[in-house]
Amino acid sequence: xxxxxxxxxxxxxxxxxxxxxxxxxxxxxxxxxxxxxxxxxxxxxxxxxxxxxxxxxxxxxxxxxxxxxxxxxxxxxxxxxxxxxxxxxxxxxxx
Amino acid sequence: xxxxxxxxxxxxxxxxxxxxxxxxxxxxxxxxxxxxxxxxxxxxxxxxxxxxxxxxxxxxxxxxxxxxxxxxxxxxxxxxxxxxxxxxxxxxxxxxxxxxxxxxxxxxxxxxxxxxxxxxxxxxxxxxxxxxxxxxxxxxxxxxxxxxxxxxxxxxxxxxxxxxxxxxxxxxxxxxxxxxxxxxxxxxxxxxxxxxxxxxxxxxxxxxxxxxxxxxxxxxxxxxxxxxxxxxxxxxxxxxxxxxxxxxxxxxxxxxxxxxxxxxxxxxxxxxxxxxxxxxxxxxxxxxxxxxxxxxxxxxxxxxxxxxxxxxxxxxxxxxxxxxxxxxxxxxxxxxxxxxxxxxxxxxxxxxxxxxxxxxxxxxxxxxxxxxxxxxxxxxxxxxxxxxxxxxxxxxxxxxxxxxxxxxxxxxxxxxxxxxxxxxxxxxxxxxxxxxxxxxxxxxxxxxxxxxxxxxxxxxxxxxxxxxxxxxxxxxxxxxxxxxxxxxxxxxxx
Numbered sequence: 001x002x003x004x005x006x007x008x009x010x011x012x013x014x015x016x017x018x019x020x021x022x023x024x025x026x027x028x029x030x031x032x033x034x035x036x037x038x039x040x041x042x043x044x045x046x047x048x049x050x051x052x053x054x055x056x057x058x059x060x061x062x063x064x065x066x067x068x069x070x071x072x073x074x075x076x077x078x079x080x081x082x083x084x085x086x087x088x089x090x091x092x093x094x095x
Numbered sequence: 096x097x098x099x100x101x102x103x104x105x106x107x108x109x110x111x112x113x114x115x116x117x118x119x120x121x122x123x124x125x126x127x128x129x130x131x132x133x134x135x136x137x138x139x140x141x142x143x144x145x146x147x148x149x150x151x152x153x154x155x156x157x158x159x160x161x162x163x164x165x166x167x168x169x170x171x172x173x174x175x176x177x178x179x180x181x182x183x184x185x186x187x188x189x190x191x192x193x194x195x196x197x198x199x200x201x202x203x204x205x206x207x208x209x210x211x212x213x214x215x216x217x218x219x220x221x222x223x224x225x226x227x228x229x230x231x232x233x234x235x236x237x238x239x240x241x242x243x244x245x246x247x248x249x250x251x252x253x254x255x256x257x258x259x260x261x262x263x264x265x266x267x268x269x270x271x272x273x274x275x276x277x278x279x280x281x282x283x284x285x286x287x288x289x290x291x292x293x294x295x296x297x298x299x300x301x302x303x304x305x306x307x308x309x310x311x312x313x314x315x316x317x318x319x320x321x322x323x324x325x326x327x328x329x330x331x332x333x334x335x336x337x338x339x340x341x342x343x344x345x346x347x348x349x350x351x352x353x354x355x356x357x358x359x360x361x362x363x364x365x366x367x368x369x370x371x372x373x374x375x376x377x378x379x380x381x382x383x384x385x386x387x388x389x390x391x392x393x394x395x396x397x398x399x400x401x402x403x404x405x406x407x408x409x410x411x412x413x414x415x416x417x418x419x420x421x422x423x424x425x426x427x428x429x430x431x432x433x434x435x436x437x438x439x440x441x442x443x444x445x446x447x448x449x450x451x452x453x454x455x456x457x458x459x460x461x462x463x464x465x466x467x468x469x470x471x472x473x474x475x476x477x478x479x480x481x482x483x484x485x486x487x488x489x490x491x492x493x494x495x496x497x498x499x500x501x502x503x504x505x506x507x508x509x510x511x512x513x514x515x516x517x518x519x520x521x522x523x524x525x526x527x528x529x530x531x532x533x534x535x536x537x538x539x540x541x542x543x544x545x546x547x548x549x550x551x552x553x554x555x556x557x558x559x560x561x562x563x564x565x566x567x568x569x570x571x572x573x574x575x576x577x578x579x580x581x582x583x584x585x586x587x588x589x
Contacts, residue, residue, distance in 0.1 A: 008462070015419060015465040016426070016442070017458055018450035027462065030520060034463060037521055038408045041479050044486065051481030052488065055296050055310060055537030056562055058340060075197040081433035088428050093441050 003032040099124040100266045104169050104323035107269055111153060111168030118150035118157075118168035122212060125170045128267045129214050134589040135237050137252075137262040139175050140183050141215040146170040149212025164210030166330055172262050172271035175216045176223055177203045177314075178303040182213075186305040187231040188221045190452025191431045200303025201335045202272060202314045209330040214268050217258030221454045222422065223279055223307045226526040228257025229517050230456040238287060238510055239265035239585035243551030248512040250552070253283025259317045260287040264585060270318035270327050274304060276311045277410050278506075278530025281542035284317055285505035285555025288544045288583060290572065291317035292324050295562050296537030297342035300335030308417035309340075311410075311534050321543060321573045325349040328565065344563070352566045355574040358392035362571065363498030367403035368529055370507060376548045377504045384502055384545055384556040384575060391574035396498050400490040405483050406532040407524060412467050412480035413535070418457075419464025425452060459520065488536040495561055500571050503529050505542040505555035533559045543572040544581040553583065 005021075008028045012019040019027070077083040082090075099121050102110065111118045126143045153167035178184045178196035185191040199207070207213075221230040228236040228251060238252040238261055252261035256273035260283035263271055273280035275293035284291030292315050299314035306312060316327030329349055335341045364385060369378075385395055427433035427448030434447040453461065467476035494501065507528055516523045533540040539562070542555040556575055560568035 003466075007466075011462050011465045011469065013446075014469060015461050016423075016445040016449055017453065017461065018443075018446035027459070030459065031462060031466070034411065034459075034520060035466070038411055038467075038476070041405055041408050041412070041483055042475070044402070044405055044479075044483050046479060046482035046486070049482040049485050051478050052484040053481075054340075055484075055488070055535070056340075056342065058297060058342060060339060061336075061343070063336065072197075076429075078197055079194055079430035081427060081431070090428055091435065091439060091441050091444055 003028055003035060100128045102269065103319050104166070104269050104326050107169050108166060108326070111157070112163050114157065118153035119147065121168055122146040122150035122170050125214055125268055132265055132267050132589050135239060135261050135265055136234050137218055137236050137258040137265070137267065138172070138215040139185070139187065139218050139233055139258070142182055142213050146212035146214050149207070149210060153210055165326070166206065167210035169210070169270070170212045170214045170268060171206065172215060172217045172259060172268040173203055173213050174256055174259050174272045174274060175219050176274050176305045177272060178305065179203055179213065179216065182216060184216065184305065186222045187219045187233055188452065188454065188457070189232040189432060190425045190448070191305070192232070194430050196303070198303060201300035201337060202304065202331045205333065206272070206330055211330070217262060217271055219258055220255035222305065222418070222457050223255040223274055223276055224418070224456050224460055225254040226278070226282060226523050227251035227511070227513065227516065228254040229513060230454050232454055235513050236261045237513070239589065240287060240510060240552055241585065241588070250510045251286065251513050253286035253510065255279040256283045256317060260284055260289060263287070263289045263317055263319060265587070265589070270316055270323055272314060272331070273317045274312060274314050275534065276308050276414060277534045278527040280315045280317055281530050281540060281555070281557060282506045282526060284542040285544070285553065286510040288553030288581060289317060289319050290321055290324050290541065290543050291315060292328060292541035292565065292568065293534070293539065294328060294332060294565050295342070295539045297340050298332045298565070300338040300341050302335055302337040306421040308414040309421060310417060311414060321569055321576050322350060322353060324541070325353060325569050347566060349566055349569055353573055354570050355577050356392055357388055357571060357574050360393045360500060360567070360571070361498040362388050362393045362395050363398035363494050363501045364395060365398050365400045365403065365494070365501055365503060367400050368503045370528060373507055377507060377554060380545045380554050380556065381504050387575050387578040388502060388571060390578060398494040398498055398501070400494060400532065402483065402486045402490050403532055406487055406535055407528055409480040409483040409487065410531045410535060411463070411524060412476050413484065415460040415464035416468050416477050417464070419461045419468065422457070422461055425449060484535050487532055491536045491538060499561070500567055501559040502571070503557045503559065505529060505557040509548045509550070509552040509554055529557060538562055539565045539568045541568045541572050543575050543579070545575065545579050546581065547583055
């Protein structure tokens with residue numbers, strides 16, 4: 001397995017992180033090295049093992065179907081880089 | 096006159112209760128110490144008003160003859176990962192720079208409810224990703240410790256809770272919050288000659304703690320001795336309906352339950368923790384620890400945790416996978432940084448914001464996480480890692496058939512110099528070799544100072560316990576603490 005430049009560009013795009021060609025050239029061997037080191041997990045026989053889902057056995061609770069929160073529009077928007085008329089604003093997405 | 100900044104949590108609490116000194120005097124002494132220690136870069140934000148307000152409340156309560164709260168008169172430091180209302184909570188990142196939460200994290204609220212005051216927000220590795228505090232957007236924390244070789248090379252305070260460890264060791268605060276995902280409380284505690292406990296996963300609410308890897312993240316206290324950690328942990332723990340993995344259990348009286356006798360306890364020594372290339376001094380300290388717990392009455396047995404060597408690679412799949420998901424929320428829309436290049440569309444804005452806002456290590460982990468979760472690789476990486484995690488937890492369960500607690504070194508070396516490992520991510524990751532397995536299994540684990548190495552730097556011992564047995568962990572650490580008699584502290588050069 002090897003992580004090449006095209007792979008790095010693809011995962012950076014999936015992760016929504018802009019990346020320059022210089023950064024790709026630097027990161028590709030780093031990721032290749034780390035993923036190569038991680039590969040050793042493949043040697044563990046896990047054929048009869050269930051993947052862990054909860055580290056401490058804990059029953060998921062159910063709560064009453066009641067309104068417990070809300071009415072906090074201004075608090076929710078308070079840290080927005082840009083908010084107008086009670087909404088988050090973003091660049092135009094529909095022409 | 097006692098130097099108030101030399102006192103620990105218990106001494107400050109008891110001194111204020113007895114009227115030996117006022118809470119305001121305590122707050123003032125610590126505020127001055129913080130303001131003089133800028134060279135350490137441990138604090139990102141100083142909040143003297145918060146500490147003074149809590150102190151005044153404690154003093155007024157005492158004058159009025161009321162019962163003082165459990166932490167009345169104790170000023171503490173708050174790791175920047177905790178959301179604090181109206182005070183910047185940035186996880187030491189650029190992308191959250193300027194973020195002032197409209198709410199308070201459950202753990203910090205519990206501490207304020209217990210009467211503690213906040214001296215400020217503590218520097219850390221960005222989003223808690225790092226083992227040396229070199230990934231903070233706001234610069235490295237410098238350890239107050241220096242090697243005895245006269246070289247004055249700036250040393251790492253450990254990470255990710257490096258501001259917490261440095262400020263406690265430097266006597267800027269008696270205690271601080273930390274968080275531990277793979278060792279971020281224990282390794283910095285070991286590097287700076289202080290104590291720190293990661294409780295059982297679910298003891299402390301994760302609500303309002305900026306998420307890194309949610310199945311591993313757990314808050315805990317750091318302080319200068321075991322008793323102070325017990326006091327802090329009691330205040331920080333407890334059920335919280337706002338965290339779906341919070342344990343619905345009463346908080347034990349850990350401080351009252353402290354007992355340094357280990358009679359009847361069996362302490363396991365995991366043979367797989369004798370890693371290649373471990374410095375002789377670490378090996379010697381470990382043996383010393385074994386002798387100490389025997390002296391305290393424990394029976395020592397060798398145990399095997401056969402999947403230990405797979406813990407780090409499994410961690411470096413699981414933690415980045417969860418991080419890539421958790422950090423997807425930083426998109427330049429709801430909070431924090433927005434980078435909108437001229438003419439950019441929405442997708443380009445996301446990508447530009449995240450490129451500008453995340454540091455190199457955070458990007459590296461998001462990319463690893465995205466890769467291992469991507470179509471075609473999910474089962475080979477993520478599912479396999481979660482299966483290995485089951486095996487690691489099973490190793491511990493089997494060990495508990497023959498022992499009650501485990502004793503190991505905390506870290507494979509003493510503090511290293513800043514810059515020494517930052518070029519090699521894997522060398523840095525290996526620093527957590529002894530702390531990650533118990534994180535993957537959700538077990539309580541604590542680091543306590545054991546002694547100094549030849550260059551005069553602290554070394555820590557780690558005790559790991561069964562789920563929910565924080566008391567057993569604290570007691571074993573107390574037994575070690577009493578025998579180690581660790582009194583060393585860094586000279587105040589800052």
